[in-house]
Amino acid sequence: MAATLRVLPGFVRTRPCPVLWGSPASWSVSNMALAEQAWQLFEGAVDAVMPGPMLHRTLALDTETGQLKIRDRNFKLHHNLYLAGFGKAVLGMAAVAEELLSEHLVQGIISVPKGIQAALERAGMKEMLLKPQSRIQVLEGAKDNLPDGDALQAALAIRDLAEGLTADDLLLVLISGGGSALLPAPIPPVTLEEKQLLTKMLAARGATIQELNTIRKALSQLKGGGLARAAYPAQVVSLILSDVVGDPVDIIASGPTVANDHSVQDCLHILSRHDLRGILPRSVKTVLSRADSDPRGPPGCGHVLNVVIGSNSLALAEAQRRAEALGYQTLVLSTVIEGDVGHLARFYGLLAQVVGIRLSSQDMKTKKEEDELQELVEELQLSDIKLEEVLQAVEGAKGPVCLLAGGEPTVRLRGSGKGGRNQELALRVAVEMSGSPPSAWEALFLSGGTDGQDGPTEAAGAWVTPGLASEAAAEGLDVAAFLANNDSNTFFRRLKGGVHLLCTGLTGTNVMDIHLLLLRPC
Template sequence: MARVLSLFRLQPFLALVGRRKPAFCKMSLDSRAREVFAAAVEAVQPDTVVRRSIERMEDSVLIDGHTFKLKHNLHVVGFGKAVLGMAAEAERIMGDHIVKGAISVPHRIQETLRQHGKERMLLKEDSLIKVMEGAKHNLPDADAQKAAERIKQLASELTEKDLLLVLISGGGSALLPAPIPPISLQEKQDVTRTLAAAGATIQELNTVRRSLSLLKGGGLAQCAHPAQVVALILSDVIGDPLDLIASGPTVCCNKSTEDVFSVLERYKLSTSLPASAKEVLGRGSPQQEENTVDSDKAGHVLNVVIGSNSIALKSAGRRARELGFRPVVLSPGVCGDVRSVSRLYGLLARFASSREVPPPELAAKLLKLGPEVGIQSWDLCRTMQVLDEGRSEGWGATCVLAGGEPTVELTGKGRGGRNQELALRVGLELRGMELPPNGPIFLSGGTDGQDGPTEAAGAITDGGLWEEAETQELDIKSFVANNDSFTFFTRLSAGHRLLSPGLTGTNVMDVHMLMIPQHNAN
């Protein structure tokens, strides 16, 4: 442990952050935090990421270093919450070569985007790409299944002369349900729900779900063979694993039937499967058969992650520097229980705000807690090194950025989401610390603009939260126990701490931000 603790003092990380002090800014910490969050969201807008990833030439396009010929041979399919905006931009760039297309998007998304003034995310009225809405309440339904069938048919009709552009974003799995006959949609949902309730991991759920699906686990790419397939992916999963985003419809699946039964037996569910599922698993999935017979089909597929939490954090860091902060990215992979995550941010705030060299015990606590919330010890050491140098050299304000997707254990029936609950709990951790503008503030926000079943994306908090609540006769602990963070922040000073950007049209998980005011040199 002593060796690990020494890393953040001994390694020269000045090159990562630069020695020049950021320019002074008169805006409040709260206002600057909101600006930095807005920059993170703007960097991963559907049209922005598509435009950044496609370089159009006269009769071809360049994508991720690969050139593809355009000869009125382009077909477009897509599925996910952000896909409508992605398709609209693809149409603007390559519309003259589009033959036809079909995208599966959330129920009433077109109307919602119009209401939020986001017409640029809508397709042209005479578009050759058909928009199909479904998955009401983010659950697979008959409308989503119809869209999946249309997408499958389109892909199956392609030849070696065609180019299939596949647009994928978070929520795509629910919008592309295609159970292998004779499995019904309801039976497939029942199997996955039972597994989830038994405690199966997302990897285990996908292992089973893909085996019961025609299109997941590389099934869509196989349907499109021998056409060239290019998938542009907006990731909402930590680490951007291609096989997990929308269950990997363009990613070759190497799982066998034995792997599936291993998962089912682990949770004692193999004997309770519907007869239809047993029949399908007994004969092996189409994907497994195709992978055995013709494994070179993977060469006809290019998967490119064009938007992610890491990209959002980089943009946030640039904006933070413009606004007078020295940015440092802690990690894009924060996960785990929100209680542990809030504890880590509280400890980090105290480490950063200390006017003297913090005791080794504080760094030890941070390093012990890090793995619990998905943060590598190296990343914590690097971040503490930057903060320690800021203290000793009298740097300006520092902005610690992170992202990911913590979880909340529901014990109550209140309204809120993981971002608002995290902000509320961090506010408790900061209790007693100096108030802004001299003390730290913390922001947590969902990049989709909606945190749980609320109109807020998250909230901003600081060390004065407890006293402010007491003044207004609000019992913070009862709100925490009831998972009622939205009600708490709404009642607290007319909701001025809430982060409410409205529907953003994108989703790359959450952005966390710890802003530390300027230290004076020792």
């Protein structure tokens, strides 16, 4: 990921990025600023899920026999390979796949975010780009991660490619986060605008990614197993970079190569839960009314192999390894973080307070805070967090502590500002930590999207410390007003010239978000 560092001026502005980190041998807890350490851990997490290493771990081609081995399955290649892909990380994935399999590749089409080729070229990340004579056609669309006409044309081109395959062919499908927006092909009479409006309304009312994708699948030609149906009887292999909590292959990019097991009733329950059922367009009602009675029915997916090649867990494992190398006692709290950013911010704020007190061996009671923490664990359904075990593990630690987590929280939009879930979460955590009692331990919280794009902004996320609210007040910035308007990006840009923003540029990968909480003796 060294090339990525050249497009990271926004994290620490006092020195140019290539000089900032030095060599691994120079890292130490004593001489590196806490913010620099946080960035190093985030960089390591992203680096672990870059397309190159993942594809090389997954694909093994015997050039003499033409046997392609993927996990425990073998496929015979003889100039019969076709490729389709969609997602924020797919351009780099396709470049590696073509490098490995070009002898047998006939044709490919990928749908990628608007502007990603130019961005990667500017960043010097040539390994993420296709060669000039590539057999893979690159179609860009979905500006600001929203489905648009360009993405629709790409989806229809991928559909046509799949429908032209025979039983002798193999379709290699590359899928990553952002795939849903890049593969929009609504079932007529639903229009792209109607489907987009419905998705926006659901997101604005706090719908989870699982709920959004359930609705998308019901209204899509290619999602919910639609691409697999189009490619039948060809064999299909999907290599998936997961951006969904728990890595459910039927939800990632709305499961284009996985049989749909959601019913119309599931869709209606979601729409009712978010008070949208009564205002649905007639076209949506028409498609939902006939979905369960479609006489064609999907064929079985026995011709499909779905393989998750990268995930949030893998990214967190690398961050943990790097934190331990820096001398941190490190725990991975959870890889399934979901829920409202307000409740999650309260959780992280309380966690920093309680852990800080325990680490300081201060004679202060924290039972009230610990009880509230446990209630939040249950409310957020963070079943993999064993709170008492976490607190016991860090209690009495003599050195710094690093707590890691990953997932994808949700933001309920109430204002018209500019921001993203990572920036809003970080700002809310700063507010929560500002009320903590004085501690002998300094703290820092970072939240960043591994794709490098947090909402429709130039930032991947932000980092904060307990003193941020006071710094903002000194500069005349009203944190509460910015939060009320969902305007976290504007806040961070105005505070100290944007030094708290995590600006990576598009990274070429996507495995949801990374949260880290660092505590270190003052």
